[in-house]
Amino acid sequence: MEGMRKISFCVIVVSLILFLTGCSFLGNIDKDTVLEKYDKFIGVMGQRVLTEDKKLKGERKFGIDTYVGSYEVKYNNFTGEEVLFGGTNINRENNELQITWDIESEEGNIEVLYYHSSKKPQVLNLEEWENKVISITPGSHYISLKATSFSGKVTLNVSEK
Numbered sequence: 001m002e003g004m005r006k007i008s009f010c011v012i013v014v015s016l017i018l019f020l021t022g023c024s025f026l027g028n029i030d031k032d033t034v035l036e037k038y039d040k041f042i043g044v045m046g047q048r049v050l051t052e053d054k055k056l057k058g059e060r061k062f063g064i065d066t067y068v069g070s071y072e073v074k075y076n077n078f079t080g081e082e083v084l085f086g087g088t089n090i091n092r093e094n095n096e097l098q099i100t101w102d103i104e105s106e107e108g109n110i111e112v113l114y115y116h117s118s119k120k121p122q123v124l125n126l127e128e129w130e131n132k133v134i135s136i137t138p139g140s141h142y143i144s145l146k147a148t149s150f151s152g153k154v155t156l157n158v159s160e161k
Contacts, residue, residue, distance in 0.1 A: 086142030
């Protein structure tokens with residue numbers, strides 16, 4: 001049953017790509033156009049992972065895309081995770097991001113997490129204040145805040161390096 005779902009999903013995705021690019025099996029298929037449309041499609045799907053604005057506890061402002069921006073929040077005994085920045089793509093123009101944060105903790109625990117594709121998330125805030133640079137490669141990349149009974153203020157910024 002699971003295998004059929006995967007096959008069906010792949011057939012739908014390939015059909016959608018061919019439809020969106022105006023390709024047919026009888027005509028010429030432009031590889032660049034197919035890749036561009038596929039990148040846009042998976043980019044839209046990758047944005048669905050981000051926490052919706054209306055569900056956020058703070059205020060997020062995106063920059064030129066969903067990979068960059070700023071987030072400010074004042075948590076009060078918050079437990080949960082907010083996926084703030086990132087997406088999925090095969091070709092992003094600027095592939096280095098600088099992540100900075102300031103955490104004013106009153107109580108509880110909070111982590112700044114970096115997810116890359118299917119790898120285990122990396123905890124970025126092992127120090128109270130630190131700057132990190134990450135390289136964007138094809139795949140999924142997300143920055144989130146994960147809290148356990150956390151009260152305090154957090155400012156997070158992601159910018160192109």
